[in-house]
Amino acid sequence: xxxxxxxxxLGAGGKHGLADNEKRxxxxxxxAALNKFAQSEIIDRLGIRKSSEQTVYRVTSAGxxxxxxxxxxxxxxxxxxxxxxxxxxxxTGLFDLTPSEDEQMLVDVVTEFAAEVVRPAAAEANxxxxxxxxxxxxxxxxxxPILGVAEDLGxxxxxxxxxxxxxxxxxxxxGDLxxxxAALAPGAVAxxxxxxxxxxxxxxxxxxxxxDEVPAAALVLAxxxxxFDPLTPATKAVRKGAGFVLNGTKAGVVRGAECxxxxxxxELDGKPQLFLVESRSAGITVVSDPSMGVRAAGLTRLVLEDxxxxxxxxxxxxxxxREIVQNSRLAWCALAVGTGQAVLDYVTPYVKGREAFxxxxxxxQSVAFMVANIAIELQGMRLLTYKAAGRVAQGKDASRxxxxxxxxxxxRGMQIGLDGVQLLGGHxxxxxxxxxxxxxxxxxxxxxxxxxxx
Numbered sequence: 001x002x003x004x005x006x007x008x009x010l011g012a013g014g015k016h017g018l019a020d021n022e023k024r025x026x027x028x029x030x031x032a033a034l035n036k037f038a039q040s041e042i043i044d045r046l047g048i049r050k051s052s053e054q055t056v057y058r059v060t061s062a063g064x065x066x067x068x069x070x071x072x073x074x075x076x077x078x079x080x081x082x083x084x085x086x087x088x089x090x091x092t093g094l095f096d097l098t099p100s101e102d103e104q105m106l107v108d109v110v111t112e113f114a115a116e117v118v119r120p121a122a123a124e125a126n127x128x129x130x131x132x133x134x135x136x137x138x139x140x141x142x143x144x145p146i147l148g149v150a151e152d153l154g155x156x157x158x159x160x161x162x163x164x165x166x167x168x169x170x171x172x173x174x175g176d177l178x179x180x181x182a183a184l185a186p187g188a189v190a191x192x193x194x195x196x197x198x199x200x201x202x203x204x205x206x207x208x209x210x211x212d213e214v215p216a217a218a219l220v221l222a223x224x225x226x227x228f229d230p231l232t233p234a235t236k237a238v239r240k241g242a243g244f245v246l247n248g249t250k251a252g253v254v255r256g257a258e259c260x261x262x263x264x265x266x267e268l269d270g271k272p273q274l275f276l277v278e279s280r281s282a283g284i285t286v287v288s289d290p291s292m293g294v295r296a297a298g299l300t301r302l303v304l305e306d307x308x309x310x311x312x313x314x315x316x317x318x319x320x321x322r323e324i325v326q327n328s329r330l331a332w333c334a335l336a337v338g339t340g341q342a343v344l345d346y347v348t349p350y351v352k353g354r355e356a357f358x359x360x361x362x363x364x365q366s367v368a369f370m371v372a373n374i375a376i377e378l379q380g381m382r383l384l385t386y387k388a389a390g391r392v393a394q395g396k397d398a399s400r401x402x403x404x405x406x407x408x409x410x411x412r413g414m415q416i417g418l419d420g421v422q423l424l425g426g427h428x429x430x431x432x433x434x435x436x437x438x439x440x441x442x443x444x445x446x447x448x449x450x451x452x453x454x
Contacts, residue, residue: 065287072215072260074278076312078203086150086194088395089159097386103164110171113142118175118183125296126437131182131255139183144168145209148191148454153202154210155194162327162392165191165454166334166385173338174345176434177441178296180335181451185254185297188331188453189217189263192274192324196316201276204312205261215260220302221325221450222252224289230265230272230325230449235304237266237275244268244314246275246307254451256286256300263315264304265450274315274324283307293440294448324453326402327392331452333385333405336413336445339438340378343420346435347371351423370419377412384408389454410446417442 099107121132148165149155172180190209193202208215221230235248246266253259262277277284285303316324348371351362361367388401417439421428428435 065285066257072208073280074204074208074261076200076204078198078200081199083197083199083202084150084152084194086148086157086161087159089161089163089393091394097383097390099163099167103167106164107167107171109142110168111174113138114172114175114180118172118179122176122179122296122434122437123431125176125179125182127295129290129295129298131179131296131298135179136183140186140214144183145187145190145214147187149194149206149209153194153206155190155206157194160393160395162330162389162454163386166330166389169331169334169452169454170338170341170382170385173335174342176296177335177339177438177444178294180338181254181294181297184331184452185219186214186217188219188328188451189261191453192219192263192315196274196320196324198312200312201315205276216255216258217261217263218254218256218259219263219324219328219450219453220250220253221265221328222250222448224249224251224301228449231322233265233267233272235264235266237268237273239268240308243308243310244275246277246304246309248304250302250304251289251299252291252448252451253286253289253300253302255298256302257288257298259286262302264302265321268314271318272321273318274321275309276313276315277304277307277309281307281309291444293437293442293444295440297451325449326399328450328453329406330385330388330392330398330402331454332445332448333381333388333402333409334454335452336409336442337378337382337385339442340374340381340413340416343416343435343438344371344374344378346433347374347420347423350427354425367423370423374416374419377408377416381405381409381412392454406446413442413445414439 117135117138121135125131143156146155146157147168148157148161151158169180169184172183186209190206193206193209197206209217221233222228223234225234233248235246235250237244237246246264248266250264253262260279262279264275264277265272266275267273283305284307285305287301287303289299289301291299351367351371352360354361362371384401384405388398388405391398391401417435420435421439424433424435427433430436
């Protein structure tokens with residue numbers, strides 16, 4: 001049976017239960033937008049296209065080196081004034097981590113999509129380092145790129161949607177972390193533009209993300225440097241005339257060979273800044289960079305050689321840069337929680353069904369305690385991540401909460417992957433079971449910077 005998110009959320013009647021003139025919250029708008037997905041032809045062909053039919057570059061060990069994609073021309077629009085901002089969520093004064101009804105409905109849709117579409121495609125995507133076209137198109141129909149974009153800018157957010165973003169990241173990564181990153185990457189750029197862009201930047205770039213042909217885009221912060229500190233990037237930007245010139249090498253660029261737009265971190269006048277760079281700009285070279293984990297995201301390097309951009313390219317200020325680093329780390333925490341939950345859900349029935357010496361191995365305390373520890377650590381990761389997301393949504397300083405969540409998710413997430421492999425014994429070492437892939441993916445949580453954002 002074809003995956004139908006509208007029926008799964010709204011039931012057979014297909015109505016949300018709100019009057020036309022009644023105000024919808026951001027998630028209610030997202031659920032309403034799913035009607036577009038149900039009517040799409042994509043729903044009838046969610047079978048994953050074989051890698052031989054793909055036309056994008058393969059980021060394999062053979063490698064490639066190419067100029068930036070010949071993307072569309074983004075026509076300048078808007079004024080120099082401050083852009084539209086999504087207001088912070090209200091503060092109820094209660095510490096309640098229970099998702100709202102509409103948030104839960106959206107999570108249910110994404111969870112079903114992750115189970116029926118993402119999980120079956122994960123193994124091949126890991127091998128080819130390429131996310132299937134059909135899967136990416138289907139993720140666009142769900143509305144992932146505009147989840148954090150203001151309603152006035154063509155998105156679906158009427159208030160800061162950090163909690164909803166965390167829930168979506170978690171649900172999607174339960175299918176596969178690498179494919180989740182590939183699908184969520186354009187939304188990171190759109191969210192950054194919505195939160196920090198000027199009117200001119202928003203008017204120039206955001207209409208494409210709200211349209212039918214959403215551009216591949218990437219939030220690029222990481223660099224191929226040992227002990228890399230995102231707040232002190234080696235990539236340099238210098239003022240030249242009315243614009244800037246960028247030089248340096250960036251790493252961890254999601255779907256770099258396809259991208260039409262980048263948000264790139266670079267140092268300007270001794271401070272970290274963000275720049276909007278179109279892929280058709282001269283001096284951009286995309287180089288394959290196959291990785292140990294998150295392979296389905298098609299990670300590449302981006303070499304910048306005297307890349308000239310206009311003054312409109314500067315996005316926000318140094319404070320904006322620091323906030324994006326923090327909120328990107330929060331998104332990675334949510335991805336770790338989702339993948340960690342996938343490990344727990346996989347190993348629990350396995351140890352109950354696997355027999356040794358005449359009884360299930362789950363009867364042995366060492367095995368049972370290891371599974372219990374995974375569940376305990378996972379709940380701690382989830383608690384810290386949700387608490388940080390709640391503070392971000394309310395416009396409060398969440399640097400402490402995000403720091404704690406990242407530390408726990410990076411360390412315990414990697415341990416959860418390792419324990420999952422250990423619990424499967426010899427099966428944990430082979431690709432017949434997905435746990436070895438999840439282990440490799442979870443190691444990226446403490447290493448990757450950028451790529452995703454809430």
